[in-house]
Amino acid sequence: MSQYSVLNQPVGVIGTGVAGLINAHVLLQDGFSDVTLLTRDHSVGGTWARERIYPGLHINNVHGEYKFSQLDMPPPERSESTGGRLTGTTMRDYMEKFSKTFLEGKAKFRFQMEVLNIRRVKASENGEPSIWNVEVKDLRSGSTEVLSFGRIILASGGCSNPKVPAELSPETAQKAGYRGLVFHTSKFAQHLDQILEEIPPSGGGEKDEDEDMVVVVGCGKSAQEWVLNLVLCSGASPEPAPDFIRKSRFVSLFLPHRVLRSRLELATAVVAYNIPPDSPFRTTDPLFWGVRLSDDGLVRNDSFYGLVNAGAIKVVAPHRVTGYSEDGKGVLLNDGSTLRAKVVALATGYQSSWSSIFSQETIDEIGLGKHAPNIPIVDTWKYTSTQNAPKLHPDNEKWATSIYRGIVPAKNILHRDFAIAGAVVSSFKLLPPIQKASDGGYQFSANPGYTFEVGAHWISSYLQGDRMKIPATKEEALLAAEKESVWMKIRFPNMLSWVNDSYSTSLDFWTWPQSADDLLEDMYLPSVRSGGNWLTWPFKAIDSRELSTLGQERQQLRSKPL
Numbered sequence: 001m002s003q004y005s006v007l008n009q010p011v012g013v014i015g016t017g018v019a020g021l022i023n024a025h026v027l028l029q030d031g032f033s034d035v036t037l038l039t040r041d042h043s044v045g046g047t048w049a050r051e052r053i054y055p056g057l058h059i060n061n062v063h064g065e066y067k068f069s070q071l072d073m074p075p076p077e078r079s080e081s082t083g084g085r086l087t088g089t090t091m092r093d094y095m096e097k098f099s100k101t102f103l104e105g106k107a108k109f110r111f112q113m114e115v116l117n118i119r120r121v122k123a124s125e126n127g128e129p130s131i132w133n134v135e136v137k138d139l140r141s142g143s144t145e146v147l148s149f150g151r152i153i154l155a156s157g158g159c160s161n162p163k164v165p166a167e168l169s170p171e172t173a174q175k176a177g178y179r180g181l182v183f184h185t186s187k188f189a190q191h192l193d194q195i196l197e198e199i200p201p202s203g204g205g206e207k208d209e210d211e212d213m214v215v216v217v218g219c220g221k222s223a224q225e226w227v228l229n230l231v232l233c234s235g236a237s238p239e240p241a242p243d244f245i246r247k248s249r250f251v252s253l254f255l256p257h258r259v260l261r262s263r264l265e266l267a268t269a270v271v272a273y274n275i276p277p278d279s280p281f282r283t284t285d286p287l288f289w290g291v292r293l294s295d296d297g298l299v300r301n302d303s304f305y306g307l308v309n310a311g312a313i314k315v316v317a318p319h320r321v322t323g324y325s326e327d328g329k330g331v332l333l334n335d336g337s338t339l340r341a342k343v344v345a346l347a348t349g350y351q352s353s354w355s356s357i358f359s360q361e362t363i364d365e366i367g368l369g370k371h372a373p374n375i376p377i378v379d380t381w382k383y384t385s386t387q388n389a390p391k392l393h394p395d396n397e398k399w400a401t402s403i404y405r406g407i408v409p410a411k412n413i414l415h416r417d418f419a420i421a422g423a424v425v426s427s428f429k430l431l432p433p434i435q436k437a438s439d440g441g442y443q444f445s446a447n448p449g450y451t452f453e454v455g456a457h458w459i460s461s462y463l464q465g466d467r468m469k470i471p472a473t474k475e476e477a478l479l480a481a482e483k484e485s486v487w488m489k490i491r492f493p494n495m496l497s498w499v500n501d502s503y504s505t506s507l508d509f510w511t512w513p514q515s516a517d518d519l520l521e522d523m524y525l526p527s528v529r530s531g532g533n534w535l536t537w538p539f540k541a542i543d544s545r546e547l548s549t550l551g552q553e554r555q556q557l558r559s560k561p562l
Contacts, residue, residue, distance in 0.1 A: 006464045009150030010034040017046020019422030020155035025102045026456040029551045036108040044099040048091035054189040057088030066449045069548040112139040119362045130417035155421035162186045163351040167323045177328035185347045198342045217321045218347030224304040247541040249513040256383045257511040258487040367411025373400040392493040402481040410477035419459040450544045457550045458519045469522045
């Protein structure tokens, strides 16, 4: 199939969050003429869409880590007092400006369209394009239609569907006679006014033991932000790490990557806020073995941990909420005790957003889901720092995933018609360092703007058939992907494929620079682009502006003979 015909094939981008927007932009820059973005939201931004954010929302990234090469981002509000920690409004404004500047009038947007099903009705062969049918429902009219595309980029966020335990659902609460408000914290913005009517903000201070409370089930990142916002109504470090540490290759060089680029390895631990050793906020395993942490930017009295220490927020742990109390006035704990509550907020995490839009037949056809391992878990890397690891989660022994580079289902690699955006090093909200690894949450990249932009160029090259350093056969791709899955089980024994089907084989939290370099080298492009000499290069801050010429570099390579 000619380059011209490839670029004229319609591409469907599922999602208008960070990954969806940058992928659409790169496609347009590369000459794709028919790009459509689908979202169930009213506006662009995904997690940071206008209707989803609320006052006081912060994320675990600081200024400079969420911007793309072609658009600067202004410092967030209260930047000096928060260590530059990004806010929801900053992210919303940036996503909207990026879309207006680079996509408006060029890409097609279909808002308030819920994707019901994605299936391939014709696979590419003999130069003919694939045909993907996407069934969507218009949330305004209730009508459905089927859209056809030649290629699909899945940028919906692998874990965007709220996970609500059956015993705590609003329906169960109603049957139990509970008379308060019950909702998942993803709906916080919609319920804020009602919550404040029920329980006005106190401005801090300890609560009376018999007083009705807001009970938050869970203690992840969103739970902490939610509680903090209510109290104030509006592992952290003592101060944000300097750029030469946070935004350079320095830290990543001391941590093992699946392809070792340095012989230096170091295990680290974080202690902040002087949290007592016997506190429920301590992890079972050292931070080295996970990616779930919090970065408050600065230690502050008005932070979640500061208010817990001051007694303004009560932590009941370790406990599990098992249901609603018989008197209809609160929730029941696993030790038989109860908590009175006028509001029950379920910060119970999220589940795969893929299982609801792909049939099992499609998942099996393209190799999207988890499966029984085909190769044993054998540590062929033998890194010193990965010795004496925590016990492997039982489900990690039963399941594997085969998504090459975290982007392409290995089984489908030769078709070049389907890619996953934003799962190479996912960058959503986090769990804090205090959270058990078995709880819900998201993966995280320390520099998602950079990694997502590199990933978007990789995907565009892949979809249009550019020469790349990728497996030449399905069998090679499957073997490579499963080896990466084995590495992830050794590196992060309590995480990854057992969580849900949408967690890919790549989780490069600490080693995001190496992962980005891997993708650049796959495209025959120079890596370690931040420069420096043999001594200084690990300390050079990595900035997305160094990616501004990737499109031209790829075009030049495309014009050269093989």
